[in-house]
Amino acid sequence: MPYKEKEIEKKYFSIGEVADSLKVATSLIRFWESEFDLIKPKKNRKGNRQFTQEDIKNIKLIYHLVKEKGFTLQGARDFIHNGSDDVKSKLDLIKSLQSVREFLFKLKNELPSK
Numbered sequence: 001m002p003y004k005e006k007e008i009e010k011k012y013f014s015i016g017e018v019a020d021s022l023k024v025a026t027s028l029i030r031f032w033e034s035e036f037d038l039i040k041p042k043k044n045r046k047g048n049r050q051f052t053q054e055d056i057k058n059i060k061l062i063y064h065l066v067k068e069k070g071f072t073l074q075g076a077r078d079f080i081h082n083g084s085d086d087v088k089s090k091l092d093l094i095k096s097l098q099s100v101r102e103f104l105f106k107l108k109n110e111l112p113s114k
Helices: 015-022 026-035 053-068 073-110
Strands: none
Touching (some): 015 026, 026 053
16 A cells, blocks of 8 residues: 555645735725624734634635625624534535535536537
8 A cells, every 4th residue: 555645734824815805805804803893813923813723714614605605894793693514504505516516516617518
């Protein structure tokens, strides 16, 4: 059995990496950090924010509610406070389905045409 090196998983992400992944400005991430208490990045000695996977998941949840669903900030806060576990599981399901869809489209494109 060939030895397979374990992939190194990144633990912390910069605010720039998080903003790029969502295609938003870093200022929006900082604003949401001040508005939502569930975003709590660690800060290094220089004061740079270091976001964990959990922080990113929470930011994506806020993005989904505010940008995609059209919630107000207060509406998003209330929604998260009243049922965030249900929302997070639905968001995870949507992401899973989107990745399956992308895979199927790639597979379809690789099939020979008639």
